[in-house]
Amino acid sequence: MNDMSQTATGNPSVSIQDLDLSFGAVKVLQGLNLDIAEGEFLVLLGSSGCGKSTLLNCIAGLLDVSDGQIWIKGKNVTWAEPSDRGIGMVFQSYALYPQMTVKGNLSFGLKNARVPKDEIERRVARAAEVLQIEPLLDRKPGALSGGQRQRVAIGRALVRDVDVFLFDEPLSNLDAKLRADLRVELKRLHNQLQNTMIYVTHDQVEAMTLADRIAIMKGGEIMQLGSPDEIYNRPRNRYVADFIGSPSMNFMDGHLENGVFSTDELRMPMDGYEFTARQPGGPAILGIRPEHVVTGELVSGAPVQHEVTVDLVEPMGSDTLVWAKLGEQIFRIRMDGQSRVKPGETMVIGLDPSRASLFDAGTEDRL
Amino acid sequence: MANPATLGATGAAMDASRGQMSSDHHRGPRPKKALSRRNIMLYGVLIVVSLYYLLPLYVMIVTSLKGMPEIRMGNVFGPPLEVTFEPWAKAWSQACTGINCDGLSRGFFNSVQILIPSVLMSIAVASVSGYALSMWKFRGSEVFFTILLMGAFIPYQVMIYPVVLLLRNMGLFGSLSGLVLVHTVFGMPILVLLFRNYFASLPVELFKAARVDGAGFWQIFFRIMAPMSLPIFVVAMILQVTGIWNDFLFGVIYTRPDQYPMTVQLNNIVNSVQGVKEYNVNMAATLLTGLVPLTVYFVSGKLFVRGIAAGAVKG
Ligand SMILES: Nc1ncnc2c1ncn2[C@@H]1O[C@H](COP(=O)(O)OP(=O)(O)OP(=O)(O)O)[C@@H](O)[C@H]1O
Ligand SMILES: [Mg+2]
Numbered sequence: 001m002n003d004m005s006q007t008a009t010g011n012p013s014v015s016i017q018d019l020d021l022s023f024g025a026v027k028v029l030q031g032l033n034l035d036i037a038e039g040e041f042l043v044l045l046g047s048s049g050c051g052k053s054t055l056l057n058c059i060a061g062l063l064d065v066s067d068g069q070i071w072i073k074g075k076n077v078t079w080a081e082p083s084d085r086g087i088g089m090v091f092q093s094y095a096l097y098p099q100m101t102v103k104g105n106l107s108f109g110l111k112n113a114r115v116p117k118d119e120i121e122r123r124v125a126r127a128a129e130v131l132q133i134e135p136l137l138d139r140k141p142g143a144l145s146g147g148q149r150q151r152v153a154i155g156r157a158l159v160r161d162v163d164v165f166l167f168d169e170p171l172s173n174l175d176a177k178l179r180a181d182l183r184v185e186l187k188r189l190h191n192q193l194q195n196t197m198i199y200v201t202h203d204q205v206e207a208m209t210l211a212d213r214i215a216i217m218k219g220g221e222i223m224q225l226g227s228p229d230e231i232y233n234r235p236r237n238r239y240v241a242d243f244i245g246s247p248s249m250n251f252m253d254g255h256l257e258n259g260v261f262s263t264d265e266l267r268m269p270m271d272g273y274e275f276t277a278r279q280p281g282g283p284a285i286l287g288i289r290p291e292h293v294v295t296g297e298l299v300s301g302a303p304v305q306h307e308v309t310v311d312l313v314e315p316m317g318s319d320t321l322v323w324a325k326l327g328e329q330i331f332r333i334r335m336d337g338q339s340r341v342k343p344g345e346t347m348v349i350g351l352d353p354s355r356a357s358l359f360d361a362g363t364e365d366r367l
Numbered sequence: 368m369a370n371p372a373t374l375g376a377t378g379a380a381m382d383a384s385r386g387q388m389s390s391d392h393h394r395g396p397r398p399k400k401a402l403s404r405r406n407i408m409l410y411g412v413l414i415v416v417s418l419y420y421l422l423p424l425y426v427m428i429v430t431s432l433k434g435m436p437e438i439r440m441g442n443v444f445g446p447p448l449e450v451t452f453e454p455w456a457k458a459w460s461q462a463c464t465g466i467n468c469d470g471l472s473r474g475f476f477n478s479v480q481i482l483i484p485s486v487l488m489s490i491a492v493a494s495v496s497g498y499a500l501s502m503w504k505f506r507g508s509e510v511f512f513t514i515l516l517m518g519a520f521i522p523y524q525v526m527i528y529p530v531v532l533l534l535r536n537m538g539l540f541g542s543l544s545g546l547v548l549v550h551t552v553f554g555m556p557i558l559v560l561l562f563r564n565y566f567a568s569l570p571v572e573l574f575k576a577a578r579v580d581g582a583g584f585w586q587i588f589f590r591i592m593a594p595m596s597l598p599i600f601v602v603a604m605i606l607q608v609t610g611i612w613n614d615f616l617f618g619v620i621y622t623r624p625d626q627y628p629m630t631v632q633l634n635n636i637v638n639s640v641q642g643v644k645e646y647n648v649n650m651a652a653t654l655l656t657g658l659v660p661l662t663v664y665f666v667s668g669k670l671f672v673r674g675i676a677a678g679a680v681k682g
Contacts, residue, residue, distance in 0.1 A: 057575070060575075061578075062575045062578060062579070081578075081581075082575075082579045082581075083578065083579060083580065083581030083582075087579065088579065089575070091572040091575065093570055093572050095570060095572035095575065095576040096576075097576075097577070097590075097591050098595060099591070099595060108577075108590070109579070109580030112581035112586065113581050156576070156580070160580075
């Protein structure tokens with residue numbers, strides 16, 4: 001039966017069913033369900049300690065699960081050895097074997113699997129070519145730069161010809177520039193190989209740029225699973241809304257009645273906003289992203305206009321972050337880098353209800 | 368009203384900054400006084416302490432190179448008037464214990480026969496145990512480790528007689544293999560602790576990566592962990608070589624006289640009551656016995672320090 005229902009939705013490459021994991025009395029993951037499609041790039045995103053690495057280690061078989069099942073490629077691998085699961089893993093600290101050359105590192109797993117010699121040669125050569133590490137093959141990891149080491153670590157997963165790649169914050173030890181470069185390379189690699197990839201990070205930019213789908217985790221649970229666009233534009237609850245986006249979303253406490261959101265300062269008819277339920281009302285929280293606030297000439301076109309006082313200006317080159325006061329409330333506004341505003345000035349901003357988010361003040365779920 | 372006060376304060380500040388003018392040329396590292404009181408104290412203490420340790424060694428060396436007539440003259444600190452290696456030769460091959468007269472050489476070869484298998488076995492067993500305890504945590508591994516550690520705190524004296532019984536039941540009492548077994552077992556607590564802590568300081572991700580790569584228990588140990596652990600192997604070797612070579616108690620209890628290790632042989636030579644006391648031979652014998660640990664220290668001292676440091680940094 002189970003098999004039938006899976007084929008109906010397209011056989012998932014990795015399927016996690018009711019997964020529990022606890023370290024002694026500490027429950028890290030509870031009843032977690034997740035299906036990852038063939039060739040999908042899934043990013044697990046969440047703050048530190050929310051259980052991302054733990055989940056990845058469970059999938060890899062490096063931690064014994066307390067309950068639940070893990071299926072990879074239609075096989076139940078819950079009790080299988082890590083090497084028999086058809087996965088390759090890349091670690092944050094590279095974890096290259098320091099006493100072996102790059103070539104030794106790449107071929108170690110293949111030798112363990114008793115792959116014939118010429119086949120090993122062929123696969124190592126191919127991985128080295130894809131990752132452009134051919135000149136480094138005879139060096140020891142100690143003689144490589146951080147970026148080169150991470151490439152070798154990726155190569156080690158690559159040569160194993162596996163269906164699923166697991167990445168645990170592979171880029172977080174690199175400097176910003178290199179991180180951006182390797183990020184693009186990873187994306188290209190995924191386009192080329194079309195493997196399933198599960199990628200753990202707490203860098204939003206990585207998540208947004210790489211992912212087909214993002215799973216936002218908090219306290220061992222998945223808060224929202226969806227495309228980057230969905231997560232950014234239609235966050236399911238206040239936590240996700242706050243977590244995604246930098247600078248983060250502005251929140252205002254108020255009241256929703258007959259489709260109009262109001263605070264002491266502001267009255268905002270929510271025309272064009274897609275409510276999830278039919279006629280919600282009562283205490284609510286309005287969320288507006290700093291980059292969705294319009295200023296200058298564009299204000300006249302905005303459905304809602306309001307006056308604010310500039311409090312602080314942070315020029316960042318490409319754009320300028322303005323901390324303004326809307327009544328008593330601090331309000332972040334992202335403006336063009338060339339705009340000249342000074343603290344103390346007043347200006348008029350325009351808000352668009354169709355790009356805002358509304359949350360219930362009690363449950364903090366999206367309305 | 369507050370103005371004059373503020374002015375006064377600024378004036379004082381300016382005066383102070385003018386006073387610091389003379390330090391304007393200061394640049395680069397601050398010069399250090401070579402003969403500061405601190406340095407005199409430090410080097411003074413170091414010199415006194417090293418004299419305290421080196422003087423007896425000096426006396427032993429010069430005495431072992433003198434003939435008996437010269438020793439009887441009584442100048443303990445004087446260098447030998449006539450250097451002779453006779454005492455060394457005698458200590459090695461002719462000195463008498465109460466039982467036989469073939470010198471220390473017999474004890475030396477006994478000690479070597481005890482030392483080599485004991486060191487190899489104890490390090491082999493301890494390194495694998497330490498690796499298993501740190502990487503492959505099994506149910507009860509912590510309890511096991513705690514019990515093992517407690518072994519390090521039980522006084523040897525308590526265990527001497529039970530071990531005699533045990534060895535006798537196993538038919539190993541009085542044989543070299545029995546002593547080897549005793550040395551191996553008694554070395555376990557401290558060695559396992561040493562290895563476990565070292566392996567625990569290696570990155571876990573390395574172990575995880577190897578498991579994903581399909582390596583098993585022994586492959587991970589031999590191909591990945593052991594090659595990274597040379598310093599700690601050297602530390603363990605030095606501890607065991609010196610410990611086992613210098614052992615007296617177990618040697619005297621668990622072996623028969625013709626298998627006594629060098630330390631016991633030395634004791635019997637020095638304390639033998641027949642004939643005159645040959646101080647020069649005794650000194651030479653003592654130096655000969657101490658030569659092995661000394662060589663080990665000299666050869667591997669640098670590695671030893673590095674190993675200790677490596678263990679300490681990541682604790
Ligand atoms: N071996 C362990 N024993 C007990 N608790 C653990 C163990 N490993 C992890 N934890 C706990 O499980 C929780 C999840 O840890 P995990 O490493 O999965 O976090 P993470 O989401 O990967 O965080 P980060 O982004 O910092 O890597 C944490 O609260 C952590 O303290
Ligand atoms: Mg982590």
